[in-house]
Amino acid sequence: MLSLLRHVSAAAILMATATFAAAPAVAETWDIAKAAAPYKGTQLNVIFLDRPGYRAIIKLLPDFEKATGIKVNYEIVPYENTRQKEVLNFNGQGDLSIALVDLVWIGEFAENGWIAPIDKFQSDASITDPNLNLKGFFPLLLDAFGSWGGKVYGLPFDNYSGLLFYNKCELKAAGFDKPPATWAELKDVYAPKLTDKAKNQYGYALQSLRGETQSADSFMRVLWPQGGSLLDKTFHSNLMSKESQAGLTFRQDMMKYMPPGVVSWDHAEAVNGFAQGQVAMITEWSAFYPTLTDPKTSKIGDCLGVAPEPAGPAGRLPALGGFSLSVASGAPEKVQKAAWIFIQWATSDAIAKDYVEAGGVSGRTAIYEDPAIKAKYSFVEPMVASWQKGVPEFRPRFPAWPAISEVVAEFGSKIMLGEVSAEQGSKEIGTRMETILKKEGYYDGKKPLLQ
């Protein structure tokens, strides 16, 4: 026993010493120019989206290129085409040196070996920022956006949380001085008072266009807060559970408070409907905050209110989405190292403030403790609150998701249109989804049940 105690204390002292010894390294300054010197002139190729987070990093790129001599070539591609372009590029040994990874692609990209785990580079001190500090990211984001099977592959770059955007003026006129705290309150108390079809005014809009918007933004959004989910623990459909059905019924009940044709609304239409005052409340990604505060794109002005998404019986489980940047493993070694330097810079604490001020949403915790940032951006507090708790598998992140997403999108839309009932649609999705998962090998023990 004494011997065991002695071993434990020795280990504790060793750990304390190691921590103490490591402490000065954290404060060490990172000379990015020196680290990048061997890679001067290297060209990096990456796909960006036409969204605020990418426009922000593009504004800051000249600083990086000037300091390092590494050139970043970006191609702006619509979201719907991004995965297709990347998969074809990786299969064809293309020129991409950095992968832009949506959280639902991480399993597919990692399992196919298209992206390299960061431990490959972290062990090389000459190219790793001593202030990299992975613990400085919101754990939910690093886990959901950048990790697969216990390994970190990418660093959170373009980060979103679902938020409730509401029109304070319309709510006040209807007798409400604060936003709804629960989904039930939104449906039963707020939406009826805020809807006046004769005046083309609606209480709420949920973007539901067929595609990822339907499957992720609409369908999954109503499942989790009610306690439902797509899959159970054995990876069979959980859509027939009481809770999942409650979520889908809730969405059908909300249809009378949503604009006609909401089934064909994408993000742009939902944000625009809210920005023009046609809709009093939307649940949208935090990334749309700059669009809603820009007088060129929004009439809402000072009436804009932002809150966390309402809670359901299962708690506050808002939509979670975002992208990480990973090193493409098919790129030459030298390019991979230069890519790692860029990824660390783009997601670093050092540029987080500039990134946020340029319109991006950093995944670092420290930046949101800055009182000036909190005061300037009203979306910060609800977003940070949303990232304290959430479900990384809000949408399953395994390779089968794109195929399942297609099925969910088709029957999710049909349920909303009333072409099939919530129950019939759920059964159909369940059957087709299980066929896909069976083919993937999840039911015969060939694959671990990771999502």
Next chain:
Amino acid sequence: MTRPSTGLAYGRWTPFWFLAPAVLALALIGLYPTLFALATSFRQYNLTRTRDGFPFVGFDNYVTVLTDPTFWQTLGRTGLFFLCVMPVEVALGLAAALLLHQTGLGMLRALARVSLVIPLATTYAVVGLLGRLIFNRDFGVANAGAAALGFGPIDWLGSPTGAFTAIAAMDVWQWTPFCALIFLSGLSMVPVEIEEAARLETGSKWALLSHVQSPYLWPGLTAMLILRSADVLKLFDSVFTMTRGGPGAATELISIYIQRVGFRVFDMGVASAQALLLLVLTIVLARLYIRFFYREID
């Protein structure tokens, strides 16, 4: 005086050399991809599971396609789409061609002929984006027109019937000019003396069209049917940008379904089998059109 021999004189192989570049180009951009698709259709070929290899699976992919209810539903919807748009395009195209074939109107007629090319030259994706704006429920031109006629706002893109009508209307807008131009070229082939003699014989425009002009229109109609059948079977961009195949599956045409299988699920084996079956269908349809519609001009 004799011409000096250059070694480039016309010989047995001359036609071959003239044709060779075109044949080579066709082989590279047409034949090779088709043969590759044929080989792929007999393999398990998923680009997101390359670690599993590309094993030969015989006719499995074809069985998957032929027993897939969604394939048949989308094919049926595509057939319905063709049957809805083609008669309208042919009728409107013929009407426009007959108007433009009239004498007089000088400058206006020339302007109208040139403007017929504009919809044809418009990129499909742009047609889809235009359609999204035209059929917007709140600020679209279509509902402004409906309101002027006393109808309430129609939810074009949010209802299955409305969305199908909207994509059909955009197709008619884009392809009616094509039919008009083909018919116009047919009408311009009618010998002037025959047409003038017929005009002296009868004042009936219908009699003129059915007895004198129509023989010159049949070959054009056959070409139109063949080209538009192939085109509708691969119609993707405009519909995808307008509705993404929704709402529900209301506008999911066969090409959108194949794109989903090929570039969302990345199952290239099944997608190739689907594409080849459509190729066979296109060839069969072309033969049928030639058999039933094509007439030689006597």
